[in-house]
Amino acid sequence: MERHQQLKDLEDHLDQLVAMLSLDPMCGWWKHFESCLCATRELLRLGFSQQQLNELSGSVMCVYGGSGSFNDYAPVTRVGPDGALELVAGMDAVDRLAGKVYRSALALRVVG
Incomplete structure (x- = not known):
């Protein structure tokens, strides 16, 4: 797939994720992904080198590993006196x- 289209795909997916994460008032992860979305849009507007794509890819992916990472994010809210947990409305497709x-x-990285 052509790099420009791959970058457009990332923009689309980031845009959707930022919108979804904004539904959870306790989620701070949207700030990271919104920053990545802005960087993606800037590259689409101004053009890009492979090095810039690699850097953007690394920036997006750096929050996906280890303890306390985005992989541990659970969009839940406490409800009821028994402390039962419920998914934040509209977040069923976050994973x-x-x-x-x-x-x-x-996909933006060069496989060598």
Whole structure:
């Protein structure tokens, strides 16, 4: 797939993820992904080198590993006196969308 289209795919997936994460008032991860979305849009507007794509890819992907990473994010809210947890409304596809963002970022890297 052509690099420009791959970057457009990342933009689309990031845009959707930022919108979804904004539904959770306790989530701070949207700031990282919004910053990556702005960087993606800037590259689409101004042009890009492979090095810039690699850097963007690394920036997006750096929050996906280790303890306390985005992989540990759970969009839940406490409800009721018994402390039962419930998914934040509109967040049922967050894992699927987060996977699309990761795969889109990975696709920008050069496999050598």
